Amino acid sequence: MTDTAPAAASPALAARSVTKRFRGVVANDRVDFEVAAGEVHALLGENGAGKTTLCNVLTGLYRPEEGYVEIGGKAVRMHSPHDAHEAGIFMVHQQFRLVQSLSVAENVVLGWTRHGGTWFAPRRVEPEVAALAEQYGMDVAPQAKIWQLSVGEQQRVEILKALYRGARILIMDEPTSVLTPQEVDQLVATLRAMARSGSAVVFISHKLPEVLAVSDRITVLRSGRTVGTVDTAATSAEALAHMMVGRDVVFGDHAAAHHAGGEVVLKLEGLCAENDMGTPALVDVGLDVHAGEILGIAGVAGNGQRELAEVIAGERPRTGGSVTIAGKSQQGRPWEAIDTGLGYVPEDRMGVGVAPGLSITDNLRLKNYRRGGTILRNKKATEEAEELIRRFDIVARGPRTLARELSGGNLQKLIVARELSSGAKVLVVSSPTRGLDVGATESVRTLLADSARRGVAVVLISEDLDEIFELADRIAVLYRGRVTGVLNRGEADVDRIGLMMAGEVAA
């Protein structure tokens, strides 16, 4: 690898003092950013730091209020993503834009009319697509339909779409959040191959290790501003974390001290369920969760995690098997699960977790409505709410604050507080720290570890492997609705879990 200084020539793509506001909120405040041909440039920052906004400016979806975008040293005004495509700038969004019922090749050539004319011959296009995939080390069959592909393969199709159109600049928005560790390695190889062939790659992420592994340079954003650009070789995780949050971050150690080996309080046997499409989402899932332990459920998104949580909570009918909470077999009704001691922190905290238009007090007592009479005792409820706000360290003006006015982290703490305060024996949490900043993430994780220490059985469903490794005593992996294995933390490593996430059954 040659250490060329890419800043010498004019950058392939640059943002010059870009400002973008949304209803008075400044998402980008005089942001400067540039990426050179031949490099992988990471854009690092916490959620809400303005990374995605910046990229939407760079790809013509948003127009900056101040500042401008430069392509190859020339200032341009783009009016739509189409203009960006014309200039060879493509973005792979977190939500893929693929047509499920069409083949890989069909998706790749979709909308492309530059050459090839009116007729469309799959037999001519498919080898082209296959050759392109081969060139960049991507493993994907051009005649396969999108719905048959794994999320990782679908991502490759998105990249192929850009390459087929002659992309010179590729922007990847949080590309690794949906991948197994092995798929991440493959993606990195592809991106490096693109950079070697002279393309510019922008890699958006909030995960430090992968940013350090993949990039040549790193630009850090915080609260809508550019903190700085550094050479990857000359920096460290600690330095980057400091740049991201503006202060030193102490990463706590939540491991150990859970007294595993308690009695089984949540027992799943032969559990089967369907997803919203009516196809099997859970197949013969059997798990025991003990009092005082955290069982992590790992897996690539969409492998049955949501259905598992909903079935345990009684919100989704099961098609087979049984759920037993604290020794009591469940018929599959939400109130029944609550009464027997289930706490549930759903993935969609604003939509399902709380009633956004109600106050903290009202949200806290939503779950207790079956206990104690018809008349609401507001004074008592308010006092209880104040107590919980204090105990769980929720930052809010007071008990009357509406749930929707809380920040993501405080909202999550409110929900966890409610679920724990009703004396839950089992706590099921789905992606509890998604979208939270580093500080809030730490306190939510501390809450979960504490509740396990106090004897609650915690089921932690998360796509964030780091989180699972940090918290869980045992790790179960879901793949296409099946449990491919359960490992103790001691015997689990990223490679092994990664293979299980790709469907390999643990020996």
Add this chain to the structure above:
Amino acid sequence: MSGINANIGISIVVSAILYGTPLLFAGLGELFAERSGILNLGVEGMMLMGAVCAFWTSQKMDGPSWLVLIVAVLVGALAGAVMSLIHAFLSITLRANQIVSGLTLTIFAGIIGLSSYLGVVGNLGAQAGRHQFSDINVFGLKDAPVVGPILFHESPLVYLSWLFVILSLLYLYRTRPGLHLRAVGESPQAADAMGVNVIRYRYLHTLLGGALAGVGGAMFTLQIATNWINGLTAGAGWIAIALVIFAFWRPDLLLVGAYLFGAFLGLGYDLQARGITSIPTEFWSALPFLMTIVALVAASTGSVRRRLGAPAALGLPYAREEG
């Protein structure tokens, strides 16, 4: 004895094709609209407008019969297309509920609406048709055994419909615009992101759908009935919508389905004419509608629809997400 049976068989096929062809035209039209994601329940209304406008033209226009008929069919197509423009504007531009908009169209143009009004104003009900399509004897093969009356002695409209089926298949699966059409109906977001003009595709195919429904309607007044009666399509538009579902949104299967339903429609008349009344003729005529109900129920159930292979964005308005 076997000769008579063979004759009955051939005449059933012939009448299946005759009654099935308007279903095929209207069904192809609806197929295109639905492939672009637009569910148009106004087919019956558009067919009735096509029927009355085509008949009006054929009665008022002077000229050689072949020219009058061609112009009449084109006017019928235009009438259907104009009607579908209403649906397109409401459901694509204004993003109205497509079911409501389509039903409104059928009521507006239908048996107690515009088509009825035009027929009464033009005093069409009292007139015998001046022009009608007659079967062509292709290659002089009409008397060839079995295939002669079926393949080589049909109305020009039947041959036109066969041409359309072939063109539809080529268009959908072998051209880029066809690929774009399928993408627009499945995922307008993905198509839009790749530079396909979703709005234009939806408008064009909804209009094409209206035009083909108009041609289907014109066939009733210019060939099947050869006069105009209020509401003469008698539900054919609804059958056409159901056919699209039965055909899994594929033109080739649509052809088979149209003739199957056409056979049921024709069978009633045919058996009646032969004095075979052991099963009431109404039963045969009612059968397509029974199946239509089943199909429409299936289509309105989300999960079933998905499994049948409906375009994923069918019935959903599309608005580009803005920052």
